Amino acid sequence: MGAGILLTMRGVSKSFPGVRALKGVDFTLREGEIHALMGENGAGKSTLIKVLTGVYSKDAGEIRLAGHPRALNVRSPREAQDLGISTVYQEIGLCPNLTVAENMFMGRSKSPFLNWREINGKTARILGELGIPAKPERQLANCSLAVRQMVAIARAVDMNCRALILDEPTSSLDESEVEGLFALMGDLRARGVGIVFVTHFLDQVYRVCDRITVLRNGDLVGEYPLAELPRLALIEKMMGKELQELSGVHAEARDYGGLTPVVEVEGLRSDQGIAPFDFRNYPGEVTGFTGLLGSGRSECVRAIFGADKVTGGRVRVKGKAARITKPLEAMRLGMAYLPEDRARDGIVSDLSVRDNIILALQVMKGFFRPFTRKKATELAEGFIGLLSVKAASLDTPVGTLSGGNQQKVILARWLLTKPDYLILDEPTRGIDVGTKTEIQKLIVRLAAEGMGVTFISSEIEEMLRTCSRLIVLRDRKVVGTVSGSELTQDNVMRTIAEGSASPAGAAPPDGSAA
Numbered sequence: 001m002g003a004g005i006l007l008t009m010r011g012v013s014k015s016f017p018g019v020r021a022l023k024g025v026d027f028t029l030r031e032g033e034i035h036a037l038m039g040e041n042g043a044g045k046s047t048l049i050k051v052l053t054g055v056y057s058k059d060a061g062e063i064r065l066a067g068h069p070r071a072l073n074v075r076s077p078r079e080a081q082d083l084g085i086s087t088v089y090q091e092i093g094l095c096p097n098l099t100v101a102e103n104m105f106m107g108r109s110k111s112p113f114l115n116w117r118e119i120n121g122k123t124a125r126i127l128g129e130l131g132i133p134a135k136p137e138r139q140l141a142n143c144s145l146a147v148r149q150m151v152a153i154a155r156a157v158d159m160n161c162r163a164l165i166l167d168e169p170t171s172s173l174d175e176s177e178v179e180g181l182f183a184l185m186g187d188l189r190a191r192g193v194g195i196v197f198v199t200h201f202l203d204q205v206y207r208v209c210d211r212i213t214v215l216r217n218g219d220l221v222g223e224y225p226l227a228e229l230p231r232l233a234l235i236e237k238m239m240g241k242e243l244q245e246l247s248g249v250h251a252e253a254r255d256y257g258g259l260t261p262v263v264e265v266e267g268l269r270s271d272q273g274i275a276p277f278d279f280r281n282y283p284g285e286v287t288g289f290t291g292l293l294g295s296g297r298s299e300c301v302r303a304i305f306g307a308d309k310v311t312g313g314r315v316r317v318k319g320k321a322a323r324i325t326k327p328l329e330a331m332r333l334g335m336a337y338l339p340e341d342r343a344r345d346g347i348v349s350d351l352s353v354r355d356n357i358i359l360a361l362q363v364m365k366g367f368f369r370p371f372t373r374k375k376a377t378e379l380a381e382g383f384i385g386l387l388s389v390k391a392a393s394l395d396t397p398v399g400t401l402s403g404g405n406q407q408k409v410i411l412a413r414w415l416l417t418k419p420d421y422l423i424l425d426e427p428t429r430g431i432d433v434g435t436k437t438e439i440q441k442l443i444v445r446l447a448a449e450g451m452g453v454t455f456i457s458s459e460i461e462e463m464l465r466t467c468s469r470l471i472v473l474r475d476r477k478v479v480g481t482v483s484g485s486e487l488t489q490d491n492v493m494r495t496i497a498e499g500s501a502s503p504a505g506a507a508p509p510d511g512s513a514a
Contacts, residue, residue: 012061021047029194039215053080086156087165096141146177200294232497256282260319262452268313270303275477288467296476336414340425349399383412421452
């Protein structure tokens with residue numbers, strides 16, 4: 001290995017049934033650097049980390065670590081840890097019911113007899129050296145999330161960690177906690193530890209990192225010194241789109257002057273860390289929230305719908321002040337929400353197609369007033385025909401349907417409630433091109449009939465085809481809007497990278513979308 005090279009991965013490939021997750025990927029980590037591993041959802045970041053740490057076995061390629069003459073075959077996270085490769089995940093793998101000291105030394109002693117005075121003393125010394133504001137005797141559950149992450153890092157460092165992987169460590173931290181974590185990362189860099197930093201926060205990458213490796217769809221796009229990769233170029237490489245490419249065909253902007261917004265929010269914020277934002281949607285308008293994965297797209301609509309706890313701001317529905325603390329209240333105000341994760345938040349896989357379709361309407365009616373089977377069948381059949389759902393029968397468990405048909409069932413569920421305002425979060429993810437086109441056409445048709453729609457997709461081209469106004473987010477803050485003749489791929493990407501001078505999240509003063 002060259003001078004300063006700590007770790008190399010060369011030609012690493014990994015496949016799962018039907019999916020090639022990594023395709024000959026190279027990665028190099030140097031001593032005393034913070035190296036960002038970047039890419040959109042499905043790029044291969046998590047798979048690469050799991051291969052490196054022994055969670056997955058690689059199909060091809062080699063891993064080499066400085067000081068080891070032969071290529072490594074890491075077979076478990078414990079073996080990786082013994083080699084000096086440690087990972088701290090967003091979901092911290094420590095025991096909250098134990099003290100800080102107990103977590104620091106858990107599983108590290110072979111003796112049945114422990115000297116707790118000595119262990120507490122060692123813990124206090126390590127915490128002090130790393131500037132971590134915690135006491136050894138304190139129960140971990142009583143520490144902040146930031147301190148818990150720092151304790152996990154301190155444990156790794158004390159176990160002679162040479163390569164530290166931080167997977168989305170700042171996603172649930174406030175600004176002061178992020179500063180504390182960055183100070184600790186800087187201290188470790190000065191000690192020669194190589195840090196792999198996985199994050200979706202671009203501002204943080206450009207604050208603390210020395211080098212960036214970009215993955216896309218399991219392929220290596222490239223490795224770049226930070227100073228040689230401007231923010232806009234990074235976004236282009238992550239998304240696989242060059243500026244001046246096809247700008248796409250988007251919905252025509254309309255004049256909404258004189259109309260009352262179907263939904264209007266001011267200074268809305270939730271417990272998920274999104275900055276306060278303003279937003280409005282008019283009857284017949286298709287708006288969108290766009291930005292890189294982790295930018296806060298879903299968090300914004302979840303706050304509007306009451307799916308996350310709202311901590312401030314005002315909401316008006318059809319011109320009247322509203323207080324929405326839970327989804328049922330939003331539903332009764334004429335809102336509907338198709339969530340991003342259909343498997344977790346959407347379908348009830350063991351229930352029939354019929355029962356899944358009528359579920360939301362039944363919740364609004366009350367479970368003590370159930371629909372008759374005849375009525376439920378009548379309601380479900382209408383939408384199965386409208387959306388061309390392919391199922392053997394209404395009694396078929398929805399979990400046995402294809403992803404596209406499951407998505408249509410969830411969409412049918414919400415259309416059955418006859419909403420005035422429909423939120424669609426990644427409605428076309430993981431489904432075939434034909435079904436995507438059907439859903440896009442349906443969105444445009446619903447808007448033409450007067451429904452207000454908000455649409456979220458990871459694919460910018462899809463957003464441009466269906467939306468007349470895009471609210472652009474970066475690092476959980478609204479940084480601008482793009483609408484009318486400005487609604488092009490170039491402008492959207494520039495706004496993600498640089499922000500916009502247009503009023504964030506708001507329509508022009510005259511109420512038009514253009």
